[in-house]
Amino acid sequence: MTTAIERTDALSSSQSLQDMLTLPWKHPTIVAGVPWKNPVGTASGTFNVEACSRFYDVAQMGAVSTKGVSIIPWEGNPTPRTAETPAGTVNSVGLQNPGLDHYLANDLPMLKRMGANVITNVAGHSDEDYIQVVERLADKPCDMLEINVSCPNVSHGGMSVGTDAKALHHLIGALRNITDKPMIVKLSPNVTDIVGIAKAAVDAGADALSLINTLVGMRINTTTGRPILANITGGVSGPCIFPIALSFVWRVRRALPDIPIIGIGGISNGDNALEYLYAGANAVEVGAAALLDPIAPLRIARELDDLLDARPELAEKLAEGRTW
Amino acid sequence: MSTQFIPTQIKQRHTGPAKGSHDASDICRCHEPSEGIVVNGESYLPARRSVPIVSVRQLDQGVIELVICDRYMAEHARPAQFANLFTHDGLRLMPRPFGICEICGDEVSFIFAIVGAGTAQFAQMKAGDSIDVLGPLGKTFDLTSPDARYILVGGGLGVPPLIQAAQYLHDSGRENRTTAIFGYRKHHFADSIVGQYSDDVRSIDEEQGNVITVLDSMDAELRQISDPVVILSCGPTPMMKAVAFWASSRGIATQFNLEERMGCGYGTCVVCVVDTIHGRKKVCLEGPVFTAQELGWESER
Numbered sequence: 001m002t003t004a005i006e007r008t009d010a011l012s013s014s015q016s017l018q019d020m021l022t023l024p025w026k027h028p029t030i031v032a033g034v035p036w037k038n039p040v041g042t043a044s045g046t047f048n049v050e051a052c053s054r055f056y057d058v059a060q061m062g063a064v065s066t067k068g069v070s071i072i073p074w075e076g077n078p079t080p081r082t083a084e085t086p087a088g089t090v091n092s093v094g095l096q097n098p099g100l101d102h103y104l105a106n107d108l109p110m111l112k113r114m115g116a117n118v119i120t121n122v123a124g125h126s127d128e129d130y131i132q133v134v135e136r137l138a139d140k141p142c143d144m145l146e147i148n149v150s151c152p153n154v155s156h157g158g159m160s161v162g163t164d165a166k167a168l169h170h171l172i173g174a175l176r177n178i179t180d181k182p183m184i185v186k187l188s189p190n191v192t193d194i195v196g197i198a199k200a201a202v203d204a205g206a207d208a209l210s211l212i213n214t215l216v217g218m219r220i221n222t223t224t225g226r227p228i229l230a231n232i233t234g235g236v237s238g239p240c241i242f243p244i245a246l247s248f249v250w251r252v253r254r255a256l257p258d259i260p261i262i263g264i265g266g267i268s269n270g271d272n273a274l275e276y277l278y279a280g281a282n283a284v285e286v287g288a289a290a291l292l293d294p295i296a297p298l299r300i301a302r303e304l305d306d307l308l309d310a311r312p313e314l315a316e317k318l319a320e321g322r323t324w
Numbered sequence: 325m326s327t328q329f330i331p332t333q334i335k336q337r338h339t340g341p342a343k344g345s346h347d348a349s350d351i352c353r354c355h356e357p358s359e360g361i362v363v364n365g366e367s368y369l370p371a372r373r374s375v376p377i378v379s380v381r382q383l384d385q386g387v388i389e390l391v392i393c394d395r396y397m398a399e400h401a402r403p404a405q406f407a408n409l410f411t412h413d414g415l416r417l418m419p420r421p422f423g424i425c426e427i428c429g430d431e432v433s434f435i436f437a438i439v440g441a442g443t444a445q446f447a448q449m450k451a452g453d454s455i456d457v458l459g460p461l462g463k464t465f466d467l468t469s470p471d472a473r474y475i476l477v478g479g480g481l482g483v484p485p486l487i488q489a490a491q492y493l494h495d496s497g498r499e500n501r502t503t504a505i506f507g508y509r510k511h512h513f514a515d516s517i518v519g520q521y522s523d524d525v526r527s528i529d530e531e532q533g534n535v536i537t538v539l540d541s542m543d544a545e546l547r548q549i550s551d552p553v554v555i556l557s558c559g560p561t562p563m564m565k566a567v568a569f570w571a572s573s574r575g576i577a578t579q580f581n582l583e584e585r586m587g588c589g590y591g592t593c594v595v596c597v598v599d600t601i602h603g604r605k606k607v608c609l610e611g612p613v614f615t616a617q618e619l620g621w622e623s624e625r
Contacts, residue, residue, distance in 0.1 A: 022364065055368055057363070079584060079585065079595075079596070081587075082595045087417060089418055091587060093593070294372070294590055294592070
């Protein structure tokens with residue numbers, strides 16, 4: 001129970017932010033042909049350029065995956081949208097976002113001006129929604145796309161596509177036809193056969209997989225007897241999902257030795273990130289940890305960079321962008 | 325309140341006595357930079373950090389005042405801003421956001437109710453313990469009008485930001501420009517605190533009525549005032565809506581400090597939204613201060 005205390009000691013001096021932002025990166029990687037200056041990105045839904053760039057230089061991340069963007073603005077779900085759970089949180093935002101026009105006019109140019117390696121996370125309620133966003137991104141300066149077929153908090157699209165191998169194959173195939181950008185498909189853990197889903201995405205043309213999105217969960221207020229979240233259920237994230245997410249990456253890597261994988265779920269420190277790399281991930285994304293400290297993704301990237309010093313074989317594999 | 329308020333004329337800020345009951349200098353060893361962290365010419369806000377606790381005391385049954393020492397927060401926090409506090413419990417990771425109350429020297433106080441295991445743990449903390457904090461966060465009340473008479477209408481645990489507003493106005497030489505109307509369930513636990521900064525405290529508890537009772541009693545008085553009147557309010561939503569209705573029918577400007585269940589507290593997770601006439605806004609980043617007009621509360625009862 002002392003992780004939080006140990007962790008923050010390293011953050012308290014300005015010198016450490018200075019080092020975190022200025023030291024050269026020793027262990028870069030390549031994900032689906034795109035160079036990352038380190039193997040750590042921010043996960044979608046917990047990164048907003050305006051909010052995060054006040055605390056650190058976002059260009060220092062391996063990549064930043066932006067909040068799921070839809071063709072038109074989405075209002076998201078009613079509040080309350082979050083409930084605490086041991087070593088984690090259950091959230092149900094419902095992909096509230098100001099829409100693609102706003103993203104293209106504000107977030108993306110700001111991120112590129114700052115020098116960030118940008119993964120644009122794409123959301124939709126239907127195949128047509130996803131197609132329209134991906135079409136309009138074709139000539140825009142985002143570096144990679146991450147197709148969000150795994151949000152548990154929207155009633156159409158999202159997880160309903162990512163839990164159906166046929167529907168997923170159809171959607172990814174359609175997107176493959178209209179974009180040359182490196183395309184990551186973000187997978188849901190809320191399935192019985194993750195390998196079947198992963199294969200469907202890869203067969204249809206995915207360049208990489210990221211996993212996992214949140215697990216469906218809920219909390220009930222025992223004073224009122226009613227669910228805490230207005231949407232009743234939400235997505236569980238945080239350290240509590242780490243071992244579960246790790247096993248998903250392991251299983252997909254065993255089945256698909258050649259596809260680049262980005263491991264996501266409950267990463268609190270560099271050692272957790274390292275576990276994902278040993279499980280077969282080429283890179284990781286940090287999500288809920290950023291809710292606890294804005295600079296957690298950067299700190300984790302620095303910790304991993306140091307841990308890789310003593311692991312030259314793994315570092316070399318990463319540097320060459322090799323998979324398993 | 326879409327822009328950050330930059331203070332221009334502060335007379336005596338941060339010169340008050342340390343609040344801890346013991347010699348605070350033993351505990352208060354603040355080494356945080358007093359400015360943001362500058363790297364390669366870019367300025368960054370300080371991230372989460374561990375700071376010493378100066379004192380913890382009970383103000384009322386289940387109501388706790390916790391004082392930390394954090395020079396950066398003390399120098400930069402403005403009324404209605406808040407800070408995230410974190411437990412030491414590895415299972416309770418999420419931030420607890422609290423409105424910033426008093427600022428004395430390098431010390432910053434918070435007042436909160438024990439509502440669950442996280443706040444219960446804060447209440448058990450002792451002087452000399454460390455606590456993780458992030459902040460100050462959020463935007464501030466607009467206190468730029470030099471001639472305004474400010475009426476601070478608070479309910480229950482909504483009073484801390486109003487105490488900070490009273491202190492801020494006091495320290496900028498406007499202590500005679502404030503009236504504090506605090507509504508309590510029972511004990512008037514914050515009167516002595518706000519009384520240090522405001523010459524006019526008119527509190528009320530549930531046996532006596534509510535904040536609207538007090539506002540009604542001021543009706544004639546307020547009509548006499550030629551200066552602009554501004555109501556700053558924080559408390560339960562039904563109370564704030566009643567205040568909005570009361571004020572709008574009299575043409576009085578209002579600013580509300582909202583509370584919403586938050587995730588990150590700094591604008592990244594889109595959990596703490598409120599519906600405004602300009603769409604859904606993040607309370608933590610685009611608030612927590614909104615006007616009645618922005619909230620569409622002017623005609624609601």
